Amino acid sequence: MNKGFTLIELLGVIILLSLLALIIIPTITSSIREGEETADKQVEENIVLAARSWAVDNKDKLPTSVKLKTLQDGGYIDKDITKPSTGEKITNVCVDITTSGKSYKYTYDENCS
Numbered sequence: 001m002n003k004g005f006t007l008i009e010l011l012g013v014i015i016l017l018s019l020l021a022l023i024i025i026p027t028i029t030s031s032i033r034e035g036e037e038t039a040d041k042q043v044e045e046n047i048v049l050a051a052r053s054w055a056v057d058n059k060d061k062l063p064t065s066v067k068l069k070t071l072q073d074g075g076y077i078d079k080d081i082t083k084p085s086t087g088e089k090i091t092n093v094c095v096d097i098t099t100s101g102k103s104y105k106y107t108y109d110e111n112c113s
Contacts, residue, residue: 040083043090046077054066065097093110
């Protein structure tokens with residue numbers, strides 16, 4: 001009495017697992033990438049929210065551009081901010097504040113001069 005698997009059965013299992021991997025791995029990779037992009041957007045939104053808080057306290061200086069360092073030094077946002085997708089430190093960004101009628105528009109700017 002033979003116990004074990006035939007070569008055909010083993011090849012079938014290997015092919016089936018390979019096909020599953022071909023389907024699952026790109027889906028997982030895509031989900032991770034989307035999660036990182038969402039986290040990056042959330043960091044940007046947090047910086048804009050900090051700029052809004054700064055604007056409430058500094059109405060006499062509006063409209064202007066607020067640098068990240070100003071927000072950090074004023075305690076509006078943490079000093080150590082990193083981009084979730086790459087882990088690199090965010091340093092040279094600002095939020096441009098412009099008027100639009102009676103309201104203000106806040107725009108995240110990655111290349112602050």
